[in-house]
Amino acid sequence: ETGVTQSPTHLIKTRGQQVTLRCSSQSGHNTVSWYQQALGQGPQFIFQYYREEENGRGNFPPRFSGLQFPNYSSELNVNALELDDSALYLCASSLRPAQLRNSPLHFGNGTRLTVT
């Protein structure tokens, strides 16, 4: 069983630039969620994708956007990067939006984004 994989592991960008982070979901999982973990904070929900459509969004501006592909992999795009976007970005996969007791979230190891 292949777990959740994220790429790249580390990334350094300059303020104002754009970035794309990638996630391959665990084998058999069709739902992908993205979380942002700033230093000293817990993960914060950005959005979830199911059937290639956004299935809900947290308190993040529109410059955070995503895609899900037919193979269930996903991308997180952030435009006009700000210094506060520096964080660990975590991807989690699961079966279709479902009860946690039946389909817990499986997290990848994350992408560490630094904005200078």
Next chain:
Amino acid sequence: DQQVKQNSPSLSVQEGRISILNCDYTNSMFDYFLWYKKYPAEGPTFLISISSIKDKNEDGRFTVFLNKSAKHLSLHIVPSQPGDSAVYFCAATRGGSNYKLTFGKGTLLTVNP
């Protein structure tokens, strides 16, 4: 407004003793709670969960207690082992759904040999 709070940033215990990690929540709509463990350079790993219809759930050395009236839950690890040293996150959700978990800031547990 932090809806899930872990007020202890760190906790240090001796190997073999009990570790107790605490979590408070403010949103009364939360009805499913989880604990995740995170090692450096790895993603969070699910540990144990509890539904609001229960007040206790056990899994081996790990037990989670829920006090709904106090909006408080705790994770007990007995006996603690050095491999348990990690950051522990408390998380909550509504309707038990895997949509949108709300996490606390985490507690760094150090188990000393």
